[in-house]
Amino acid sequence: MRVPFKKNIIVFILCLNITCILAQNKIPKIQVEKGEATTAFIEAKIDSIIAVLTLEEKVAMTHAQSKFSTKGVARLGIPEVWMSDGPHGVREEISWDAWENAGWSNDSITAFPALTCLAATFNPELANKYGYNLGEEARYREKDVLLGPGVNIYRTPFNGRNFEYLGEDPFLASTMVVPYIKGIQENGIAACVKHFALNNQEHWRDKINVEVSDRALHEIYLPAFKAAVQKGNVWALMGAYNKFRGQYTTHNKILHKILKTDWGFDGVVISDWSSVHSTKEAALYGVDMEMGTGTDGLGTTTSNHYEHYYLATPFLKAIKNGELSEDLVNDKVRRILRLIYRTNLNPDRGLGKLNTKQHHKVAREVAAEGIVLLKNQDNFFPIQDKEGITIAVIGENATRNMTQGGGSSQLKPLFEISPLQGLKERYKHAKIIHTMGYESGPSVYDATIPAALNQDSLYVKAIEVAKKADIVLFAGGLNKSYHQDSEGDDRENFALPYGQEKLINSIYEVNKNLGFLLLTGNAVGMNWLPKTKGVIQTWYLGSMAGYAIADVVSGDVNPSGKLPFSFPKELNDNAAHSFGEISYPGNGVDQEYKEDIFVGYRWFDTKKIEPQYAFGYGLSYSNFTISDVKINQAKFNKNDKIKVTFNVTNTGDREGAEVVQVYVGKPKSKVKRALKELKGFAKISLDKGTEKTASVTINASDLAYYNTEISDWSLEKGTYYLYVGNASNNIKKKIKFIIY
Template identity: 50%
Template sequence: MRLAYINASRIFKVLALTIVLGISAARAQSQTPVYLDDNQPIKNRVEDALKRMTLKEKIAMIHAQSKFSSPGVPRLGIPDNWTTDGPHGIRPEVLWDEWSQAGWTNDSCMAFPALTCLAATWHKDMAMLYGKSLGEEARYRNKNILLGPGVNIYRSPLNGRNFEYMGEDPYLSSQIVVPYIKGVQQNGVAACVKHFALNNSEGNRNTVNVNVDDRTLYEIYLPAFKAAVQEGGAWAIMGSYNLYKGQHCCHNEYLLNNILRKEWGFEGVVVSDWGGVHDTHQAIFNGLDMEFGTWTNGLSKGKSKAYDNYYLADPYLALINSGQVGTKELDEKVRRILRLSFLTTMNKKRPFGSFATEEHALAARKIAEDGIVLLKNKGNVLPINLNKAKTIAVIGENAVKMMTVGGGSSSLKARYEISPLDGIKARVGTQANVVYARGYVGDTTGNYNGVETGQNLVDKRPASQIMAEALDVARKADVVVFVGGLNKSDNQDAEGADRQSLSLPYNQDKLITELAKVNKNLVVVNISGNAVAMPWVNQVPAIVQGWFLGSEAGTALASILVGDVNPSGKLPFTFPVKLTDNGAHALNAFPGNDKEVTYKEGIFVGYRWAEKHNIKPLFAFGHGLSYTTFQYGKVTADKKSITASDKITFSVNVKNTGSRDGEEVVQLYISDPKSSVQRPVKELKGFEKISLKPGEQKTVTFTVDKSALSFFDAAKHDWVAEPGSFEALVGSSSADIKTKTTFVLN
């Protein structure tokens, strides 16, 4: 009996212990692993995920598995990373291993205006709206890395890719890129700012080594990237194709390790441009994290697993297994990629996004309207008075040609694109008769990367007959709107090749000259992302810079032409009269040869060069007219002198003295008349876009500190503000200064 009791007691204890242990085990199993716990700091989640990964899983994560994706860790529930072009809209889907279209029927996006147009808004709110809208489209398509925006500086008007960038001024680019990034990333999509750095020409971009002094590098070509990192909090940066200091920029010791990570504290991912990686050892040690596009068709070299042969794939694994390199650098790369995943695909609060919606159409239209620039308006030809103009002649190929297709990686399959002709017709309705004539024949193709416009622009008539028809139509009209400029064909505004000339192609200069002779009410609309020569400028009363405006191009342009919207865009780069008015070309320093290019003009890019040499531009940086007028008061400062730790605030009253609502971009420039080093005549250091009703007045204020007064001292490798007298200049463009004041830095 006693033995039975003892055995029963032991059994009870064993059962009890088993139950307790079972409960404990169940609790342990129900606890969320650290890497899956949203409540844990991202750093802890990264370390927990990293220690669970195998060597092969780590290697797999740092290179592509398809044209646009890299693997996650399926075993751990970490999703793949999916990238997408581009900066102006979400690229259509392509096949896994090929550039050919995947044939989806639901990937037609909203096309937003090119980034030159966004920069021309000089409006930070527009940049935020742009980023937010584009981020929503990327998120809806389940992309977590958006390959944009681009912020390379406009050094020459011949760079084929300038339309994807934000102009010639580092301050303007810096101010526009920051809200763009924040807008994108609030959707759980990483902005991948490109192309870092010194990618300022296309034709020799894969082989050219850029020679530039440190002062020029830091003052002109790096500020927008620095702002993207330190103010915008960009989660990714893309390296450029070219070389600097003899190393390709996708694995460049000086740019990626020394500047980007050590100086700026960048914690994000460095992504290679497609085909931009050339060396395993440099890719390991010089700051690259993710390799894409090597042997870009994905199937080269006769190997069935082409992606395993990337520089950061099997070759890297072999070096580790042989003991030639360790895993420290690999772990750092994987940490950064995991951080990106936890900010994007692993973020449970990530919104769902939306795609090609009416809301996005309205955003695209608003940005386009805000960025269109009225360059000239002699005799108030614009806005078109529909009470008087009963016949409007629209002339030019660009009035009907689709511009969302082509141009390189930013080519889009848009849900729709409203042409300038259709936009004008829709707005005018029955108020006037709109007639069209071709005028010239340019590029009649309509296919890029398998995306087809569906347009048949072939016209086999003699050029003389096509021009004669246009002149006849123009002669009978009350107003003529010529819509021409560039397109996105090779050697125009397109990736992969530079322009061959500043002139308009397809004999447009001759046509415009003849149109001006037969009708004095001529409006020239230049569609381009670059400056063009205008030998007919004095013969044409009204000129509009129309950019590549995206899906709502025609609607936005029509609203400006008829005056529904008052133009308020300002040029983000200088229009030179001739090519040699640009510093790079005056010094025969563009594009260099296929191996070397030296930036001989140094810091004197754009308006800085023109002002140094007293060259009058065709249209100045910051220029843009309105249908109303503005009056500037006298600028004042809140103090006469400051110390290096102080800030100074400038104030100026601006009044709308015209008869209609309008927006004005008030611009602040700083000048250092007496310096120990050569400095620009003045530099942009502030701007504000304000809206004013007729008779309304507002006070605009700018607050700056010593950073606005500083230059980069290469010997000290630091920014220096020298004591002395400075000038603050306020105006409506770099060439139209309205008021100025002096102050002293003690």
Template identity: 45%
Template sequence: MTHRSSSWRKLGCLAFAALLAACSSTQTTSTSGAPAATAVQTSPAPDPNGISMAHEADINKLISQMTLEEKVNMLHASSSFTSGGVPRLGIPELTTSDGPHGVRPEHGRDWSLDNAGNDSSTYLPTGIALAATWNPELGYAFGEVLGQEAKARGKDVILGPGVNIMRTPLNGRNFEYLSEDPYLTSRMAVGYIKGVQDQGIAACVKHYAANNQEIKRAKVDVHMSERALREIYLPAFKAAITEGGALTIMGAYNKFRGQYCTHNQYLINDILKGEWGFKGLVMSDWGAVLNTMEALHNGTDLEMGTDLLQMPNINYHKFYLGDTVVALVRSGKVPEALIDDKVRRILRVMYHTNMIGGQRTPGALSTKAHQQTAQKVAEEALVLLKNEGNLLPLSKDKVKTIAVIGANATRKQAMGGGSSQVRPPYEVTPLQGIQQLVGTGVKVTYAPGFEVTRAEKANPKLIAEAVQAAKNADRVVYVGGWTHGYTDNWDGGAFDAEGADKPSLTMPFAQNHLLTAILQANPNTVVVLIGGGPVDMTPWINQTKAVVQAWYPGMEGGTALAKVLFGEINPSGKLPVSFPKRLQDSPAHALGQYPGDKDTIRLEYREDIFVGYRYFDTYKVAPLFSFGHGLSYTSFGYSNLDVRQDGDAVQVRLQVQNTGRLAGAEVVQVYVNDEQASVKRPEKELKGFQKVFLRPNESKTVTLTLPKDAFQFYDEAKRQWVLEPGKFQILVGSSSRDIREQAEVTL
């Protein structure tokens, strides 16, 4: 059987799962009052499964005119980012592009970069930052930017969003993903997908499924209970398909229950194409196909990949779904109808995105409006974790000197992280943002304090300079945390990057030593953390008054950060993932298995459904900062909770009031607790939320409807979702650990 060289190396995580646009062209108004992006072009009306079936007769006619070789040519890559077309029948190549938070700067057919003058695109905040907004309308605006810019660069599929659950805080790719919670992930992903696909571009939901670590990702064999699969790891993929209308989906590298995910009978044929009725395209991650017969029979429609050691002389016809398939059909070992089904799915995507039989409206690349969307997402994503003594916001009138300390204050992050790297026309760093906001009225000094190097050693000279700068300033803004690696370009660095997990939660480059010294020199220090997830803060958290989680905030991140620090923007971000005190407090490390058994590479998800806050709250383990946590410069009161049944659903209504002196936004979170069940259920589970923008003293009525499935669990014996009659607690609060109101309902 023909296959690619075993020396194949994946340079970028190119995900080619495209999601379907299921909504019509409408203008969305954000809850802040500002209009989100307006859809320019809509796709054909979808069937109940999301994908338009209006062109089936045309598709069947095209297939009848193809030779077997032409059909097979469409089932595999024709270059690094394209799959084969049939020029004589007017069928173009399908062109894909990363990434999940900005259109990559690669040339259309290979890994080389176009020149910076004509390919610069908008660098949006990363996925975890988008989820921290808890604002699905921003998810739509985010996706719309990606769709418009992909179209402007001649792409057909944008490889995103990534919806894998954050099982361990060490996962090097958490910065691309959305949350530890399947409900929050689903809601943000659906908005994103519709935003992309309303522009006539296919979105790609990835990586299906259970791809929850980068270390050994192509070797581990993931085993979990059916209940964990259904309740935790599949809901976001299902929502992407059945609600978002995803056009394509990308298979993961890892095995699931003994079979590779990209050609997994249970995941793809039984669940995705069977239970969910998916009519679109299943694409492999780059190099994830490893068996021709399994790929043919277990649902893989398109094999993507690149053998970098053979470039530029790659014979794409020698892929697993290449010439071997022609021989198998000719010999009668594989029915041609199986090939036709795969081609049909590819053509559906092409018709749906107007690649065939239609005309696309023009796209737009890195416009002012797109940059404003990037800034808006960053503003709502920043999470105020701690603010003792109201150290924040800083005052331009009262503060005369500010020392900005930390190498991340000047480090640009856009070209890091692996396949999701983006090259924007500019990137506002934290130092630049602060300098631009305060102008000449406040003296701003800068000291790096640490170096981003492989050695990760403390530099006594840099520390001494930083301490002196701290002593000489009224206030200190320390900008540290994670980086994407050791260089601006991805090199497999050990932090927030594809292909590697973090070695620990300890901040790299000896930052704990540096930060402790700075806090001793000046207790009025604001700690700003860059990165795709938590760090171990125990060495210094009790000594600092204010902490801001900034994630990777995109090209306008420095602008947004400065506005939050100085109170021009009231922070409203909430954590989409629990921050543990210590790594060993995380459920995958406390109860489960990571990174996998050394001998068999078998990986047991022994923590089962108790992922993230489900574990912390149920097992009474105190996190450092809880899921859903995020402070504001104002305060909010909850009152008049009213819960009542409405048919099969439960309606939750309450009043929320801004009880402070500043305008702000609160995320009202609704959790459900099952008082008594035949199986062990989490202490609480997120089942609804709404972001509410309020002026001082303003009140609003928040109404949320919890459908029947908000109260169900997956019964493994019956192999179905079950609602057991009984009493349920409805818990409403500002985080999973800050419950303000509760009521009981009997179902």
């Protein structure tokens, strides 16, 4: 069992070790004082440390010693590295050598909203606040690396892990991930962006070989990672389980070539747990820390002991017998020491905070701002709190714990406000009644465990309650169980599970005043949509979920969230599914991304397929107009900046915020292109009846495409179109310009 270090103990041990070593061996001190932490100073220290480490000590630093830690070097005062799962909260403490909860009583945290919700805010400043507050909690828990954020692109609504990611658009994901990373790392905690790369499904994730064009790789699937490295200066990155062009991505040539060479990544590549398969490839192609390969390190057998990891004894032997160069382990250790100096030997590192009012405030703010109002017929929302009215809240998701389950991102929050609790506390005058309507069973990987309650009885009771109510709020959707929104495998059906559609149809027959609180991290089939007057997409909102939902339902907060991914009407309208099994989920061995660069709205736009709800879509309780759209000139060269200015007016009767989205398209291109691509956005808050002038600036060079003939980016000359609107399918202004 790990005993957490306290700061004074660390200082004492460091000083003791350093004093002895300096006296006996004249080794440079490990500790960095305030004011010394310059890059050159630390790199010189790292050089001096590598020179005195034994080969055995260096190899020991490159693989796990427990489920979530790697070894330090006690004789030199080099500390261990401790990690925790993320990305929307610090996971509860896990046992040293098993996946069970360690049973601590002081590891309850604030659960922040899942990253789909953060992406839906379209608010980079809020992403920074999210990251900073989450980083404070990781620091308080004495972690060095938080395993998140995730930036894998939303390719299919079946991916069980989509709720952990930032949507379907690489520009949105890139824009939101950078401030998130900076916020975390301001606390001296390394963010670990994941999963590099092409880990876009859970089904067969540990073996599927992805074939994708270089254009799609560079234009769709890598930009958010690149932004994390070059703009966010992320300190760690996690490999993925799948293969790419026949080679496992955790030790793929693209790690060395693209990540470390082309992008200049100077941090640590951490394997996903058990994603290493080869000592030689792991040594050569980029992974620096191997985690999770074995499960019995301190158990009853030695077959999976940490010393048998690919980067453990086999690595040591390969170096000693000359099969591999010692330079390879030196590079890995250099990166690990750099990580240590940035984190647990950082003299400017604070002590962190846990479960503060500020953390709860930020969690609630993100949750409320990320909620998306999808439908609002007859101004169903907001619902007024009036004496004499009865609101029936029907559905298991009104009370179900949504921070448990889901896989490695499950959390142990100090509390979780359910939607029902939030509504009951907000509505002081209206009568709130609840019944489950359906039950899905426990939040576990074992999907064979049946629900405990009689489904027919729940159904009958729900209809009875609905008959007596003035308003019905159905709280349903998906949950964090296996084959839902969960790590380990994908969804199996596009429709709502657990008989919810039948229940909605039956409720509608007895009460037409029906709204839906949709709790999901994914798009779902919506055949039931005509039976509802209002729909709110609420995501998985963490500790403050119920309060944030009540904020929007009541009108205390005007919704301003926008969808970070498209909702197809039918599953086959989604690009990945339209090409059959070889495109998704693959044939069990190989998979081809046949839609190529046409992911999400790019597919819907270009193929003229109407989505159920478009990327960037979201309603408000107010109304906005976008007018007077202009660009700063008509012709641009590759070094110019394209400045788009516009006016936004709130014509409604209350304050609110609109997200103005700027897309660019190249007609008659010499290469295939989407009709348009997101290149900028701005979120503008306005009081009722007011107007603001705002702008979005785009680098002309960012309009380049990845040219496979030269393996680099090319900016095509000629005519382009600028599209400005508030959703990918709701364009208010189109302007022609020239690149020369």
